[in-house]
Amino acid sequence: MPQGKPNAIQTSDDLLATEYTRRIYDELEHRPFDRTLLDRFIGALPKTAMVCDIGSGSGQIARYLHDRGVHVCGIDSSAAMVARAKQLNPAIEFRRDNFFALDIPDETFTAIVGFYAFANIAKNDIVRALRELRRVLKTGGRLFIAFHIGQHRRREDWWGAEVSMYFYFFRVKEMKEYLKAAGFELEAGVERDPYPGVEQQTRRGYLFARKLSAVAPPSAPVTETTAPPKLVFVQSEFAL
Numbered sequence: 001m002p003q004g005k006p007n008a009i010q011t012s013d014d015l016l017a018t019e020y021t022r023r024i025y026d027e028l029e030h031r032p033f034d035r036t037l038l039d040r041f042i043g044a045l046p047k048t049a050m051v052c053d054i055g056s057g058s059g060q061i062a063r064y065l066h067d068r069g070v071h072v073c074g075i076d077s078s079a080a081m082v083a084r085a086k087q088l089n090p091a092i093e094f095r096r097d098n099f100f101a102l103d104i105p106d107e108t109f110t111a112i113v114g115f116y117a118f119a120n121i122a123k124n125d126i127v128r129a130l131r132e133l134r135r136v137l138k139t140g141g142r143l144f145i146a147f148h149i150g151q152h153r154r155r156e157d158w159w160g161a162e163v164s165m166y167f168y169f170f171r172v173k174e175m176k177e178y179l180k181a182a183g184f185e186l187e188a189g190v191e192r193d194p195y196p197g198v199e200q201q202t203r204r205g206y207l208f209a210r211k212l213s214a215v216a217p218p219s220a221p222v223t224e225t226t227a228p229p230k231l232v233f234v235q236s237e238f239a240l
Helices: 008-024 032-043 060-067 079-088 123-136 172-181
Strands: 050-054 071-076 093-096 109-115 137-148 153-155 166-168 184-192 204-211
Touching (some): 032 060, 032 137, 060 109, 071 079, 123 172, 172 184, 172 204
Parallel strands (some): 071 093
Antiparallel strands (some): 137 204, 184 204
């Protein structure tokens, strides 16, 4: 993969890797709504699907997918995060790579999952990152992303560590526009309130999109819900 000088995100993630893993690695145990969405997402994929967990951190999302029989790999920009993920999940392949220039052939993955993968990427770079994900997705491949809902950015105090990166919030409409600009067709959207005492108290957004060929017909409108646990999706395979 392209190496080069580490950027601020990579350097900060390297500093945070140990404490991040301690605090975040078991997060899905306390987030049943997230587990439900992941189950619905992978349930619609073929058995032979090749899935990428982008921004994989210490590997908690990849681990969840792997434990359910999914062929998954993890990609992160932080060498320290990748090392932690490999240590905790020896049966899963993790690698360090550049989100904007992945060292991966075109149309490699059936699906990509990105839980908060764009939280530290400047908004004027989001479309570029999404276009790179689209490049490595197969035609018809699916993308599932999660993000914090809001209209601002803030510099985080990460557990007392001196880090040099911003934390970005996105309006749902804004993230939809980024996906469309990158060449994705939106399939569904869901929002939820934070779990008290479990996580940062920010509202969460989840969007599902698909890579279509240039001659694909226009997409159906995105259907959203704001009150878990009921899920409403455009595509029937996701419906409860």
